[in-house]
Amino acid sequence: MALKYIEEYRDGVLARGLVKKIHSVSKKDLRLMEVCGTHTTAIFRHGIRSVLPQGITLLSGPGCPVCVTAxxxxxxxxxxxxxxxxxxxxxxxxxxxxxxxxxxxxxxxxxxxxxxxxxxxxxxxxxxxxxxxxxxxxxxxxxxxxxxxxxxxxxxxxxxxxxxxxxxxxxxTPPALAALMETDGVEIDGFILPGHVSVITGTDAYRDTFEKYDIPSVISGFEPIDILQAILLLIQQNEAEKPALENAYPRAVSDAGNGKAKQIMNQVFEVCNASWRGIGEIPLxxxxxxxxxxxxxxxxxFGMDMPDVPEPKGCACGEILMGLKSPYKCPLYKKKCTPMNPVGPCMVSSEGSCAAFYRYS
Ligand code: SF4
Missing domain, CATH: 3.40.50.11740 (HypD, alpha/beta domain 2)
Known part of the structure; x- marks a missing residue:
């Protein structure tokens, strides 16, 4: 849906039309993951969860950089x-x-x-x-x-x-999506892919993961119309059993991404294995x-090499980041863990799932 002005991406009439369409095509129960923390917050802020069919569950993914820091x-x-x-x-x-x-x-x-x-x-x-x-x-x-x-x-x-x-x-981002798909117990029927990461990487960065796992995947912007449209496309792909990698944010994301940014990144940095909170080490x-x-x-x-240490006792950030739990299922949520006294990073970051649930739900 190509619109001209940002206000149009917040238009109530368009949003209601998309919600109606979502309800009319949605038959299956689906678990869709918004990979990016900015999407988690935007989804709450615009009340998107509350207008979706009951069978559509949105999961928060590993796309909040503070939350995944080991x-x-x-x-x-x-x-x-x-x-x-x-x-x-x-x-x-x-x-x-x-x-x-x-x-x-x-x-x-x-x-x-x-x-x-x-x-x-x-x-x-x-x-x-x-x-x-x-x-x-x-x-x-x-x-x-x-x-x-x-x-x-x-x-x-x-x-x-x-x-x-x-x-x-x-x-x-892409290696984390692949790691999720390889994790026992993780059930995801589609990815809402991060808009701003994709501006740099381009759509092509997800092609290998998409082709390997045949998982519906849609790149989305952050306005309510963007997000509703991405959800609609994921539901349509699932209902038709035709997974696709789609770019629903073409006003910012191209196939190849930002060549200059990637060139500078690859000039100075190289790929390595990395530890992710709750997920563990993900190769490359x-x-x-x-x-x-x-x-x-x-x-x-500084010769700084800190040992691996377990995460705070009782904190379910890792499971939340993999879509295995919602913050409500963490025994510490709103009890021992609040934004004033956070136990884990998901309650600290403005993009964290626990913080978003605390603030908006
Ligand atoms: S509510 Fe707090 S302790 Fe529980 S998962 Fe979230 S950050 Fe961790």
């Missing part, structure tokens, strides 16, 4: 904050995520120099202004964020900013600095 990586961020003369720079959501023994927020309250930034470029500027200190940037993101981190490193080289480094806990799902850029690798610069 406990050992959170512990590493906390350890950096404890090193003398280090300034830790981080996106705001990470500051409250509990590590094994502390949070970045608690370390800051105890005197550590932890600063919230809006991009890696802020971190570079902080490094420029604090030549007598080391600045570590907590790299947590998907394909949307990684090219900017790569650009930051190139900028650091150009500006001879040597007191700056990145701890890369960055991750790639992370991005680490290439050898020629390793002097900007904070883990190497």
């Amino acid at each position: 406990q050992k990586d959170i512990d590493a961020f906390v350890e950096f904050a404890r090193v003398k003369n280090v300034i830790v720079t981080t996106f705001g959501d990470l500051i409250k995520v509990p590590g094994s023994s502390s949070t970045l927020g608690k370390e800051k309250a105890s005197g550590a120099d932890v600063r919230i930034v809006y991009s890696v470029f802020d971190a570079i500027n902080i490094a420029r202004e604090n030549k007598d200190k080391e600045v570590v940037f907590c790299g947590v993101g998907f394909e949307t964020t990684i090219p900017t981190i790569a650009a930051g490193i190139l900028m650091g080289i150009e500006g001879k900013v040597d007191n700056f480094s990145v701890y890369s806990a960055n991750k790639l 799902s992370g991005m680490e600095l290439k050898k020629e850029y390793q002097k900007f690798d904070a883990a190497i610069r």
Whole structure:
């Protein structure tokens, strides 16, 4: 559905028409996963769950970067904050995520120099202004964020900013989808694929996963009309038993994606195995600095190698991220775990499933 203005993607008449169509074509019970945390929040904010047929269940997936960051990586961020003369720079959501023994927020309250930034470029500027200190940037993101981190490193080289480094806990989306499909007990009838990640990767990035698992997959934008349309397409594919990889966000996503962003990302980073909270290690799902850029690798610069540790007792973030549980099924939800006192990252991040359920449902 090609519309001209953003308001049209929020149009009530169009939305009601799509909801009516969804009800008329929906016969089977289906479990559809919105992979991206921004979709989870948008779905709640627009009340989309409440207008769907009863048989359509929406599951939140592993697309919130803070939520999938492994406990050992959170512990590493906390350890950096404890090193003398280090300034830790981080996106705001990470500051409250509990590590094994502390949070970045608690370390800051105890005197550590932890600063919230809006991009890696802020971190570079902080490094420029604090030549007598080391600045570590907590790299947590998907394909949307990684090219900017790569650009930051190139900028650091150009500006001879040597007191700056990145701890890369960055991750790639398609390998996580494949890992979900390989996990026992995971039942998914279709993926609502992330719009902003797809702007970078392009539709082609999902082709291998789609072809291997024959799973209905639709790239969606974030307005209510976008999301309803993606849901309709997934239901139609399932009802017709004709799985397809469709791009319902063509105003932003092309087949090939953003070539320049991918080129910068692949110039600085290379694919590696990565630990995902609750899921464990997924082969070739992370991005680490290439050898020629390793002097900007904070883990190497500081010899930081934190051990794997279990997630907080009772926290079901891992199962929620795999669509195996809803936050309601976590015994700690709204009891021991609230946005003021989060136990796991899914309650911290603005894109986290538990936080979205808490705020909107
Ligand atoms: S409610 Fe809290 S403890 Fe339970 S899964 Fe969510 S973040 Fe973890």
